[in-house]
Amino acid sequence: MRTQVGIVGAGPAGLLLAHLLALEGVESVVLESRSREAVEQTIRAGVLEQGTVDLLDSTGVGERMRREGALHRGIELRFGGRGHRIDFPSLTGGRAIMLYPQHEVLKDLIAARLAAGGDLRFEVADVAVEEATSDRPRLRFNEGGQARALDCEVVAGCDGFWGVCRDAIPEGRRTAYAREYPFAWFGILAEAPPSSDELIYCSSERGFALVSTRSPTVQRLYFQCDPDDHEDNWPDDRIWEELQARLQTRDGWTLTEGPIFQKGIVGMRSFVCEPMQHGRLFLAGDAAHIVPPTGAKGLNLAAADVVVLARGLVELFRSGAGGRLEAYSATCLRRVWRTEHFSWWMTSMLHRFPGDDPFQHRLQLAQLEYVASSEAAATTLAENYVGLPIGDG
Ligand code: RFL
Ligand code: PHB
Numbered sequence: 001m002r003t004q005v006g007i008v009g010a011g012p013a014g015l016l017l018a019h020l021l022a023l024e025g026v027e028s029v030v031l032e033s034r035s036r037e038a039v040e041q042t043i044r045a046g047v048l049e050q051g052t053v054d055l056l057d058s059t060g061v062g063e064r065m066r067r068e069g070a071l072h073r074g075i076e077l078r079f080g081g082r083g084h085r086i087d088f089p090s091l092t093g094g095r096a097i098m099l100y101p102q103h104e105v106l107k108d109l110i111a112a113r114l115a116a117g118g119d120l121r122f123e124v125a126d127v128a129v130e131e132a133t134s135d136r137p138r139l140r141f142n143e144g145g146q147a148r149a150l151d152c153e154v155v156a157g158c159d160g161f162w163g164v165c166r167d168a169i170p171e172g173r174r175t176a177y178a179r180e181y182p183f184a185w186f187g188i189l190a191e192a193p194p195s196s197d198e199l200i201y202c203s204s205e206r207g208f209a210l211v212s213t214r215s216p217t218v219q220r221l222y223f224q225c226d227p228d229d230h231e232d233n234w235p236d237d238r239i240w241e242e243l244q245a246r247l248q249t250r251d252g253w254t255l256t257e258g259p260i261f262q263k264g265i266v267g268m269r270s271f272v273c274e275p276m277q278h279g280r281l282f283l284a285g286d287a288a289h290i291v292p293p294t295g296a297k298g299l300n301l302a303a304a305d306v307v308v309l310a311r312g313l314v315e316l317f318r319s320g321a322g323g324r325l326e327a328y329s330a331t332c333l334r335r336v337w338r339t340e341h342f343s344w345w346m347t348s349m350l351h352r353f354p355g356d357d358p359f360q361h362r363l364q365l366a367q368l369e370y371v372a373s374s375e376a377a378a379t380t381l382a383e384n385y386v387g388l389p390i391g392d393g
Contacts, residue, residue, distance in 0.1 A: 003029045003119070005313060006139045006152035008127055008165050010039055010120060012102060013285030013302040014158030015109035016055075020310035022116055023059060026317050029119040029150055031141055033159075036110065036122045043189065043262065045102040046212055046220060047199075047296035049387030050095040052303045061108045069100030070213070075385070077372055078202040079365065081250045084372035085198070091375070091382035099199075101214060102299050129155055129168035133279030154313060157283040158306070161271070161290050169278040181268035181292060181347060182354050183207070184227040188239060190219045192258025201294075201350055202247050203368060208294075208351045209246040211255070219256070222266075222293075224351050231263045239263075268292040268347065270340055275329035276305075282328055284309055289336050291343035294350060295385065301339050304390045305332050311391070335388060342384040 005021055007014045010032035018028045032039060048056075048069070056062035073096045076083045088096050113120055125142040132155065139150040157165025166174070193216060200211040207224035214220050223243055240257050247255050271290040276283045285302030309332075312325035349367050353360070371377045 001029070001148065002151040003027050004153050004317060005029075005156055006137070006150050006154070007031070007156045007158055008129070008139065009157070009159035009163060009285075009287070010034075010106075010110070010122070011158060011160055011285065011302070012105060012109075012299045013287070013306050014156065015106060015113065015120075016303055017156055017158060017284065017306040017310060018113055018118055018120070019059060019061065019109055020306060021313060022113070022118060024310070024314045026310075026313055027119075028156075030113075030121065031124045031127055031139060031150075032120065032122045033124060033127065034122065036120075039122070040103055040107050040110065042103055043101070043264075045293075045296065045299040046099055046214065047300075048098040048100055048105070049297075049300040049385075050097065051387045051390040052300050053098045055303060055307065055390060056105070056108075061105075061112050064104065064108055065098065065100045068104070068215075069098045072097050072099055072198050074198050076196065076198055076200045077368060078200050078247070078249065079204070079368045079372075081248060083200070083249060083251075083253070086371070086378050086382055086385075088382050088386050091379045092386050095383075095386040097296075097386055099213060105299070127159075127164055129157070129165055129281055132168055132281035135280065137280045153280070154316075155281045156306075156309065157281055157287045158285055158302075160286040163287050165281065166273055166283055166287050168281055169273075169283075173278055175274050177270075177272045177274070179270040179344070181270075181351070182227065183224045183351055184229070184268055185210075185222045185266045185293060186225040186229070186231075186234065186239070187220070187222045187262075187264050187266055188260050189214065189262040190221065190258045190260045191217060192219050192256045193217060194219055195254070195256045200247070201346075203350045203364065204246040204248075205352075206242070206246045209243055211247065219258070225265065227265075227267055229265060231265060234263065236260050266293065270344055272333070272336060272340060274333060276332055277329045282309055282325075284332075288332075289340070291340055292347045293343075294346040295339070295343035297339045297343050300387055301336065304335055307390050308332055338384075338388065346381075 005028040212220040284305040
């Protein structure tokens with residue numbers, strides 16, 4: 001078997017890359033270890049930047065998002081028992097964000113690829129990258145008990161943080177930059193109408209909490225917890241009590257409660273692998289970098305990577321020129337590090353760090369007050385949150 005681009009992973013990065021390439025007449029095969037159902041049902045991100053929304057729209061996969069997603073023109077920063085709205089359009093020249101779940105984006109991309117006759121293979125095992133530095137890298141894998149080999153011109157490692165592609169870059173040829181945070185997020189889905197029209201990022205003495213939504217009947221809520229904590233320690237009553245305590249305001253706002261039908265704990269880390277390329281192997285998305293979810297950036301950063309990668313690949317296959325592809329890692333890393341900083345900054349500003357002293361709390365509060373009261377500071381948050389322009393300029 002052979003193809004132009006062998007793509008490992010059918011997450012946002014892999015599926016969007018296959019879609020963008022197909023629109024430009026470049027063929028690919030996507031190899032995914034999980035089942036289609038598992039991919040389409042895993043609950044993760046919810047926030048799409050303006051540039052990601054525009055990208056899905058302009059490439060023909062935005063129709064359901066436009067219908068079912070919710071446009072948000074701001075967020076609330078809540079601290080000291082008071083809310084402070086950050087208005088995106090007025091601070092960013094009219095930009096906003098869209099609440100539309102990641103697994104719905106994936107359903108739309110899978111449907112579009114299959115309708116276009118794309119080659120997506122689910123439930124493959126033992127994927128291995130071979131000869132990444134030759135001009136014919138190969139993917140070996142196991143499909144339905146059969147050993148297979150796929151000869152490629154380029155391999156795209158879109159297999160997430162726990163995938164195999166990053167390790168195909170020899171250790172001496174890559175540098176990892178990492179930070180673990182001393183807390184995690186406890187996330188729930190609850191059958192209850194939204195408590196707020198917009199997301200609420202709340203810093204309280206008991207720790208961080210986030211109010212998000214999924215639909216007119218489902219709320220997505222998170223609160224900071226110990227990374228070693230366990231879902232079993234949190235019966236529903238205790239979860240609501242904790243969220244109510246953290247989100248309490250002085251103006252009578254109430255959090256609507258309802259049956260909780262999903263609970264999970266998400267670790268928090270920052271991570272960057274440099275470079276994002278080795279020979280003809282290109283890493284994109286979580287395979288190359290991780291951000292803590294506080295800035296809602298992971299999926300969006302994956303999308304930004306594959307836009308740059310697709311442009312480079314199209315140039316290569318059209319004209320044989322490798323200039324854009326050679327610049328891939330450096331081009332992406334500029335945005336990656338900006339986004340790493342933003343996600344770290346939001347995380348540091350809003351969470352309680354074990355061992356912090358009152359001086360540190362006062363600094364956090366001063367920073368929050370500055371963002372809430374200065375147009376310059378609010379603009380910094382807003383322009384990063386709605387997202388910088390995508391592409392390599
Ligand atoms: P993914 O989504 O992890 O997809 C990788 C795919 O590769 C497959 N795979 C393999 N396939 C074949 N062989 C192997 N050896 C393989 N190893 C792995 C996996 O099964 C999977 O299908 O990576 P990708 O495409 O880079 O996309 C990244 C995003 O999924 C991620 O950054 C976001 O979900 C992060 N994130 C958020 N991002 C946002 O932009 N906005 C948000 O609001 C947001 N909220 C979140 C988040 C992530 C969260 N969690 C659970 C980490 C909220 C949460 C709670
Ligand atoms: C979500 O809705 O899942 C969500 C929203 C904002 C974040 C992270 C996750 O920062």
